[in-house]
Amino acid sequence: xxxxxxxxxxxxxxxxxxxxxxxxxxxxxxxxxxxxxxxxxxxxxxxxxxxxxxxxxxxxxxxxxxxxxxxxxxxxxxxxxxxxxxxxxxxxxxxxxxxxxxxxxxxxxxxxxxxxxxxxxxxxxxxxxxxxxxxxxxxxxxxxxxxxxxxxxxxxxxxxxxxxxxxxxxxxxxxxxxxxxxxxxxxxxxxxxxxxxxxxxxxxxxxxxxxxxxxxxxxxxxxxxxxxxxxxxxxxxxxxxxxxxxxxxxxxxxxxxxxxxxxxxxxxxxxxxxxxxxxxxxxxxxxxxxxxxxxxxxxxxxxxxxxxxxxxxxxxxxxxxxx
Amino acid sequence: xxxxxxxxxxxxxxxxxxxxxxxxxxxxxxxxxxxxxxxxxxxxxxxxxxxxxxxxxxxxxxxxxxxxxxxxxxxxxxxxxxxxxxxxxxxxxxxxxxxxxxxxxxxxxxxxxxxxxxxxxxxxxxxxxxxxxxxxxxxxxxxxxxxxxxxxxxxxxxxxxxxxxxxxxxxxxxxxxxxxxxxxxxxxxxxxxxxxxxxxxxxxxxxxxxxxxxxxxxxxxxxxxxxxxxxxxxxxxxxxxxxxxxxxxxxxxxxx
Ligand SMILES: Cc1cc2nc3c(=O)[nH]c(=O)nc-3n(C[C@H](O)[C@H](O)[C@H](O)COP(=O)(O)OP(=O)(O)OC[C@H]3O[C@@H](n4cnc5c(N)ncnc54)[C@H](O)[C@@H]3O)c2cc1C
Ligand SMILES: Nc1ncnc2c1ncn2[C@@H]1O[C@H](COP(=O)(O)O)[C@@H](O)[C@H]1O
Numbered sequence: 001x002x003x004x005x006x007x008x009x010x011x012x013x014x015x016x017x018x019x020x021x022x023x024x025x026x027x028x029x030x031x032x033x034x035x036x037x038x039x040x041x042x043x044x045x046x047x048x049x050x051x052x053x054x055x056x057x058x059x060x061x062x063x064x065x066x067x068x069x070x071x072x073x074x075x076x077x078x079x080x081x082x083x084x085x086x087x088x089x090x091x092x093x094x095x096x097x098x099x100x101x102x103x104x105x106x107x108x109x110x111x112x113x114x115x116x117x118x119x120x121x122x123x124x125x126x127x128x129x130x131x132x133x134x135x136x137x138x139x140x141x142x143x144x145x146x147x148x149x150x151x152x153x154x155x156x157x158x159x160x161x162x163x164x165x166x167x168x169x170x171x172x173x174x175x176x177x178x179x180x181x182x183x184x185x186x187x188x189x190x191x192x193x194x195x196x197x198x199x200x201x202x203x204x205x206x207x208x209x210x211x212x213x214x215x216x217x218x219x220x221x222x223x224x225x226x227x228x229x230x231x232x233x234x235x236x237x238x239x240x241x242x243x244x245x246x247x248x249x250x251x252x253x254x255x256x257x258x259x260x261x262x263x264x265x266x267x268x269x270x271x272x273x274x275x276x277x278x279x280x281x282x283x284x285x286x287x288x289x290x291x292x293x294x295x296x297x298x299x300x301x302x303x304x305x306x307x308x309x310x311x312x313x314x315x316x317x318x319x320x321x322x323x
Numbered sequence: 324x325x326x327x328x329x330x331x332x333x334x335x336x337x338x339x340x341x342x343x344x345x346x347x348x349x350x351x352x353x354x355x356x357x358x359x360x361x362x363x364x365x366x367x368x369x370x371x372x373x374x375x376x377x378x379x380x381x382x383x384x385x386x387x388x389x390x391x392x393x394x395x396x397x398x399x400x401x402x403x404x405x406x407x408x409x410x411x412x413x414x415x416x417x418x419x420x421x422x423x424x425x426x427x428x429x430x431x432x433x434x435x436x437x438x439x440x441x442x443x444x445x446x447x448x449x450x451x452x453x454x455x456x457x458x459x460x461x462x463x464x465x466x467x468x469x470x471x472x473x474x475x476x477x478x479x480x481x482x483x484x485x486x487x488x489x490x491x492x493x494x495x496x497x498x499x500x501x502x503x504x505x506x507x508x509x510x511x512x513x514x515x516x517x518x519x520x521x522x523x524x525x526x527x528x529x530x531x532x533x534x535x536x537x538x539x540x541x542x543x544x545x546x547x548x549x550x551x552x553x554x555x556x557x558x559x560x561x562x563x564x565x566x567x568x569x570x571x572x573x574x575x576x577x578x579x
Contacts, residue, residue, distance in 0.1 A: 074453075074462075074463065074464075075462065078457075098484070099465075099466060099482070099483055099484055102449050102450075102453075102465060102466070103453065103464075103465045103466070104453075106418075106448075106449075106450035106453040106454050106457075107453050107454060107456065107457035107463070109419075110419055110422070110454045110457045110458065111457060113419075113539070114419075114539055115417045115418055115419045115538075115539045115540045116450060117540055118448060118449060118450060119447070119449075128543060131447075132447065132548070133445065133446060133447065133545065134334070134340050134349070134444075134445055134447075135444055135447065136548065137340060137548070138340065138342065138349070138545050138546070138547065138548065139545070139546050139547070139548045139549070140542050140543075140544070140545050140546075141542070141543045141544050141545075141546070142540050142541065142542055142543065143540065143541055143543050144540050145538065145539055145540065145541065146539040146540070184462035184493060184494060185464060185491050185492065185493040186491065186492040186493070187481075187489055187490075187491045188489050188490040188491070189489065190483055190487045190488065190489045191487065191488055191489065192486060192487060192488075193486050193487075193488060204578075205578055229578075229579070237503070237504065238503075238504075240504070241503055241504030243507075247486070248486075253484055253485075254482055254484065254485070254486065255485070255486060256485075256486070257485065261576065261578050262572065262576055262578045282576075283576045283578075284552075285568065285572075286554075290337075292339075294548065296554050297548060297549075297550050297551055297552070297554075298551050298552055299552065299554045300552060300554065300555065300576075301554065301555050301556075301557060301568060301571055302554045302555070302556045302557065303556070303557050303564045303565075303568065304556065305561055305564060306561070309561035310561045310564060310565060312561075313561040313562045313564075313565035314565040314568060314569070316565070317562075317565045317566050317568075317569045318569060318579065321569050321573065321579060322579065
């Protein structure tokens with residue numbers, strides 16, 4: 001058994017913020033035993049990524065390299081990392097909780113008879129790993145009992161990602177054995193959805209509506225509020241899934257990331273996939289009938305009430321204030 | 324095409340959930356339950372594939388007696404038959420343990436396609452489908468919005484982050500985890516509800532499936548989440564709260 005490892009994700013040749021957050025979670029685990037974590041980069045040309053990671057306070061960097069890893073596939077990544085982990089027997093492996101990790105890490109863990117503790121938001125002594133339950137309304141602490149590596153993935157934004165430059169770690173290469181026939185899926189290049197006509201990313205004021213609005217016919221209520229405030233209208237995913245508003249107005253992990261001065265959330269519960277899209281907001285206001293809705297955990301101002309009463313009252317008050 | 328859909332019964336979306344006396348689970352006695360949201364989309368995708376290509380749609384659910392009602396709901400929407408894996412200690416099993424039960428029950432069915440929801444709304448692991456694929460030695464694709472049958476197998480549309488997508492080709496049999504929103508959900512018709520009563524639901528117990536059940540990870544305790552910000556609550560009637568908010572927006576946030 002040896003050490004704490006962190007898997008870095010290659011995002012089109014760059015290392016995203018969430019990978020640095022995973023590094024810092026791994027450093028936290030490693031520091032409890034006076035160690036530094038080892039980092040892993042996976043791909044066909046990982047030299048520059050490895051060099052970048054090597055300066056960030058890790059003990060060593062392993063480049064898991066194979067031509068068949070040039071494009072991400074679950075089969076390729078699972079095979080490659082399975083071989084590395086069988087050779088290295090890590091104690092802990094930390095991943096960033098990205099869509100890519102969700103796609104292969106559960107299979108990789110199962111192949112080694114382990115279970116990924118996914119979407120971790122905090123690490124307590126033990127170690128106990130905290131993750132959200134019931135869409136953020138509760139938190140659960142998990143413990144690993146297995147003999148093999150303990151796999152965890154960390155939620156975006158849960159750990160601080162600024163890791164200071166600290167020396168140059170040794171870089172080694174691991175060459176897994178993979179045959180073309182073992183890769184069963186054929187992915188295409190990523191493509192964008194519909195053309196973007198609204199730019200929520202630069203909007204200063206946003207009124208966002210969620211499933212609390214109940215029906216498409218009720219949307220004008222919120223539209224009027226947005227107009228009175230001079231704000232752009234945005235929505236949570238279910239509103240766009242239902243086709244009530246175009247998908248370009250969806251905020252969250254699979255939609256837009258916004259950073260307005262004011263984000264006014266109406267009838268939105270505050271699931272993490274929504275919240276990751278609004279982290280850059282300077283002020284969050286929530287209107288929700290449920291005082292325990294997770295949106296209030298990140299709100300600066302809150303009104304607990306029925307949106308069908310509060311929103312019209314607010315629209316009136318805004319109109320009056322502007323005159 | 325023979326398609327199996329794994330459906331989970333979860334607390335209703337607006338249900339008030341409370342931590343139970345043990346501090347390790349939620350109070351179940353007064354809860355209302357419903358079909359997990361992304362599973363409803365998985366079922367819809369399966370029913371549409373069957374309508375296009377004919378075949379059979381089988382639903383499977385692991386849980387105590389109450390999950391029978393969710394299986395009936397799926398049958399009323401058009402699934403052909405159900406498998407209920409009876410298991411009263413779901414909260415003591417980890418996600419690998421649940422996936423093992425599903426895999427053991429599905430193996431003799433030899434389906435062409437296994438669909439699961441992307442993620443359960445209660446525990447939110449987002450792993451079960453991927454692990455079932457691994458246990459059965461089948462290829463998988465996750466976060467799928469659309470499925471098309473081809474000569475060679477399947478072409479699926481996968482959601483990526485921030486509004487990006489990709490297509491993936493894969494052979495069958497395969498496992499897909501379905502993301503919400505790809506289709507419009509159907510309602511059960513009166514006729515469907517009537518017919519559901521006569522459809523087969525096979526009961527198997529977790530014990531009969533005889534899978535390894537010692538968990539690798541355990542849920543040690545449940546707590547209320549920690550607040551990240553101190554929120555100023557604006558009390559009063561709707562009118563009073565609205566007026567107070569306008570004041571804040573004017574003088575503290577300075578956006579009007
Ligand atoms: C991989 C993945 C990606 C996702 N990507 C996104 C994403 O990009 N964006 C996104 O938004 N979601 C995304 N989701 C979905 C997310 O998990 C939530 O399901 C979704 O954000 C919930 O939307 P909501 O808050 O509008 O609805 P709900 O969770 O149903 O909340 C409705 C809220 O309205 C309140 N309410 C009801 N009636 C009233 C009333 N009369 N007055 C006041 N309040 C009322 C309720 O108390 C509740 O809090 C994603 C999920 C997954 C798994
Ligand atoms: N107890 C269960 N019975 C049937 N299907 C389940 C069960 N648990 C999980 N699943 C399936 O696996 C998906 C993902 O669940 P999870 O991994 O818990 O997020 C769900 O959407 C279901 O399709």
